[in-house]
Amino acid sequence: MNAEERKKQILEVAKRLFSKNGYYETQISDIVEAADIARGTVYQYFKNKDDIFATLLDSFYRQWEQAVSQGINEISIRTIDPVDYFRHRVRMTLVFFEGDREMCNIVLRMGHGLQRDFEAIMKKIEKRIYNLIMSDLELGIRAGNVRRDLNVELTANLLDGALLHIAYHYFVNKKGEKAAVDIEKLAGEVTAVFRDGIFCVPKQ
Amino acid sequence: MNAEERKKQILEVAKRLFSKNGYYETQISDIVEAADIARGTVYQYFKNKDDIFATLLDSFYRQWEQAVSQGINEISIRTIDPVDYFRHRVRMTLVFFEGDREMCNIVLRMGHGLQRDFEAIMKKIEKRIYNLIMSDLELGIRAGNVRRDLNVELTANLLDGALLHIAYHYFVNKKGEKAAVDIEKLAGEVTAVFRDGIFCVPKQ
Amino acid sequence: MNAEERKKQILEVAKRLFSKNGYYETQISDIVEAADIARGTVYQYFKNKDDIFATLLDSFYRQWEQAVSQGINEISIRTIDPVDYFRHRVRMTLVFFEGDREMCNIVLRMGHGLQRDFEAIMKKIEKRIYNLIMSDLELGIRAGNVRRDLNVELTANLLDGALLHIAYHYFVNKKGEKAAVDIEKLAGEVTAVFRDGIFCVPKQ
């Protein structure tokens, strides 16, 4: 096993344990035991326990950055139907969180409660999500698709909280249930609830 | 200072510190130092550190229970305008969280990330909020005020996440800012966003 | 309740708890709770926890002193049959220990293991018992009733250990059993085992 693989292995194990037991209730002992490596090996690849956790958060942030930037540019928001665009954003968000339920759990459940240096990373993630929604809304207003009188700060927080909570509810809490979640249908229903409140479109 | 007051004093100090630094980063030493009492005194009133935290969560839950049960009964939901009722609920929720920003911070920020026995209390709080929204929606459907085709599970989570996130955003994150939050206005705007997506009312 | 009675009450309660749980596992809290008095009250009557225990040991020692000195003097040892005398001593010892099984338990079970100042008191008790047996044996030798070649140091220890162990076995360990112990019979049997080994008497 080369260095890259070993580092990845440790991260995988740590992610599983952090997700299950939280940062403080996960010991280095648990990680080395689960990974079946020596205590010292962890410190060959990470400065300390914080570093492992921060690495996980950071890589999550990078993946999120990449995911939300995919296939969307200023052109498309002008050409496609704004409600379709909204639905697409919602679906993409849900798809992303579904992709890594353990990180989803870590970020959604314990993100806010983290002290130390993690708080900064979490704020960065939050800020990024928030800004994205904000810019979408502001673009929509300029394009005449979104109600001019909308309180964008409020709405951005509304959507932020709503989407993350749904992701948590369907992908973490209801994890054990048999029936797979139909994300397409979910995205449609979320859009339906918000459409008339946000967009300047004829009532269906 | 009698027993009741001393216990209350410890809880106040602990609440402030837990809110600021989280459960794990708050030491008994910090509490006794901030309260200017002896180490042992804490243990005259609480079994252990867990007990202090659980007492805070529990009392928060009890207050919330009382707050949401006030002035609303099955009659009123039939007589008052459903949208006004919704706005009222939103306002009450925000007023409640604004009333104790430290507990608001504790519950909203670190609630989910808590392991141990606290998880059970948090789940109870969440469940209670969720059920309240659910029952409101179901009553509305039966009364013909809420869209029949609404996915209530989804919408309850949507509203849950949205409201708590807004409370966190305006009462915890922006705490330092000068301008006081106009809760009445906020409640109106939240209602406006959700109204057409949830209720069977003529578009304004 | 006057001062004398209150002190006695505390001693009784403490004795019961020390006997049941040992010195270290008995807390002042346990004592005040069982006696239904305030914490501070204990310290009106005793200097500290040690003082309570030492008082118990000391009073036990005094009672023992008195008991063994009763009805025996140098005359009687010359006139009565030496074996009868031995049997009488054995019986008196057993009767004494049976009289206060809790102190019996404390002295026999935890006596040796005690550190601190108690060790001195225990040594005093042991020494007193040991010396008594020694002097009996030496008197017997001078009177020609006890074998001249007997190792009195060894025999005194033999008898000491044997008697205390029997007291412990029949009065503490077997405490719960229905059938009362027949001390008269016991004393006879103990005497029978030791008689020929110790005394210069014709074999029966």
Added chain:
Amino acid sequence: MNAEERKKQILEVAKRLFSKNGYYETQISDIVEAADIARGTVYQYFKNKDDIFATLLDSFYRQWEQAVSQGINEISIRTIDPVDYFRHRVRMTLVFFEGDREMCNIVLRMGHGLQRDFEAIMKKIEKRIYNLIMSDLELGIRAGNVRRDLNVELTANLLDGALLHIAYHYFVNKKGEKAAVDIEKLAGEVTAVFRDGIFCVPKQ
């Protein structure tokens, strides 16, 4: 120093301190200081303080088990002279206790006073010693060597208490004295005291 040696080292140091100061008056601090190791090292080898003590008691029990089972079987008791056999048992017991005076001190002095889980181990040791004596006596009765009318329960306790007390007296209390104890002579004298009271042999 490998793991086995380190564990042994800690046990040795702990044994010395427990023997000197008792269980409750021996602190982990004392142990790590005496062993010149770090506080945490103790917990690499033992679950907690109880575990160290229990390990000592248990290993003592195991050694005793092995010692008493050596070289004696049902055959020998029938062929060798019963009094010689008795003397042999006494000598072996004394030799065993002399071999580890610190454990001797722990078991004989503080054994009975121990609460917690140690009580169970101590009872096991006591029971084992008691049963051994009992079975010897019963075998002797069946072989016609021991008086038929002997109260075996009483006698077993008599011998148990007597032997342990002698071991304590000669190996713990008089430890400092110059003249070494002549165990052979001691065993002979003990036998002489009990011989006529226990065995059916012509009076010498």
Added chain:
DNA sequence: TATGAATGAGTATTCATTCAT
């Protein structure tokens, strides 16, 4: 690189004792 024994600062908790009321 990998190991895992050793480290020791840090933390919660206990409990005998005091003292103002």
Added chain:
DNA sequence: GATGAATGAATACTCATTCAT
């Protein structure tokens, strides 16, 4: 005398981190 809230020194135990092999 009686009370019991307050005290704080003492103690067991944890766990991230180091470093010689």
